[in-house]
């Protein structure tokens with residue numbers, strides 16, 4: 001029986017262990033010698049401490065010791081305090097928090113997929129390689145590109161990968177332009193990736209339509225520009241109608257066009273970045289093709305490129321070898337690995353399952369309904385919470401609470417907190433930055449007309465409260481396990497360690 005990590009006593013018996021305000025940490029629940037067992041079926045023979053020798057840490061790890069019963073109860077209590085895509089509508093604009101079907105999880109959990117080590121020789125995992133090759137082909141078909149790496153573990157990682165490919169391409173052509181153009185409506189990861197890749201980010205303004213200003217673009221374009229990063233539909237939920245002209249101007253100065261495909265959910269089967277003229281595209285599989293987005297991952301941000309850029313892709317890629325079997329292959333001028341092994345493989349398996357299940361027609365319908373739902377909600381809310389740009393939206397739209405701030409001191413965050421009391425997740429607030437008091441609403445295709453109507457009624461009621469009894473909104477949320485948090489304090493002075501001194505009672 002282990003005695004490591006024990007914290008005798010833990011919490012005093014007289015203190016309540018259960019309660020909305022007082023969930024103990026696993027360390028506080030810890031009692032020396034308690035453990036939760038699982039059935040082991042490892043094929044690897046047990047090794048003695050002597051054999052493992054120098055690789056073993058000798059001092060005990062400061063881990064809590066909790067019985068299975070207490071552990072399950074602890075996490076069930078924590079989970080019941082949370083809000084999730086499985087619980088209800090999650091109109092968090094830009095994040096595409098749609099319901100993710102369970103069959104994708106079932107596929108990803110198959111032992112033949114989940115139980116395989118990434119170093120297994122190719123001949124023993126032909127099925128896995130076929131799955132990845134099929135997924136790559138599907139991504140290329142959907143985006144209209146020639147080849148793709150599945151390795152980047154998130155959208156932002158895809159951006160960095162794409163920018164490194166862009167740089168490698170320019171250098172191979174004997175140039176090294178250092179500026180990347182980004183519209184002012186772009187997601188914050190775009191300028192961050194540009195900086196991380198060692199480039200200078202140059203902002204181009206949006207015009208009165210909420211679209212890239214062609215005049216401003218002409219102003220900043222010259223041969224010092226390596227490329228543009230464009231999100232389409234953009235983060236206002238609007239389709240960049242001048243995309244052909246934008247790309248013509250960009251290509252004219254020898255720059256490349258990068259498509260931030262995080263909003264792909266709006267256009268699958270309807271429009272393709274490759275057909276629009278883009279050179280590099282990342283897509284967030286975790287937003288569009290199963291696996292919920294959020295909480296920092298895990299995700300998958302594959303990067304697809306034109307045939308002119310294939311040689312720079314990170315390896316390894318599954319390609320047929322001399323025997324006809326699939327083998328791992330690294331392109332000749334590869335920028336190198338951007339993640340260990342083959343990326344977040346089980347997120348890729350979920351995406352593959354989702355695509356196979358829906359097929360081309362189903363995927364197109366997914367995007368059509370995503371746009372339909374957003375347009376319906378936009379129209380339904382128009383009289384009370386009008387969109388910042390009076391255009392039919394794509395998969396999301398941005399409203400503004402500016403009017404309520406000047407009338408009654410009610411801010412976008414107050415309306416968002418109020419929505420929690422109606423049993424919905426809040427929309428995104430204060431993004432994109434170019435809309436004052438922004439409320440960014442993305443209902444997604446998985447919500448029913450009844451849910452959309454309930455959501456609309458909740459917003460209507462919140463607007464009514466903002467007009468009549470605004471002080472009430474400052475109190476929201478009153479029904480959640482925690483009320484308003486010190487978000488700035490949490491970001492600036494995060495407490496990231498167990499505060500009670502976890503190791504103080506170790507053997």
Ligand SMILES: Cc1ncc(COP(=O)(O)O)c(C=O)c1O
Nearest residue numbers: 094095154155156187189260262
């Ligand atoms: C437009 C846009 N670009 C990039 C990203 C970054 O994706 P990730 O969070 O997977 O890094 C997001 C995230 O939702 C996004 O909405």
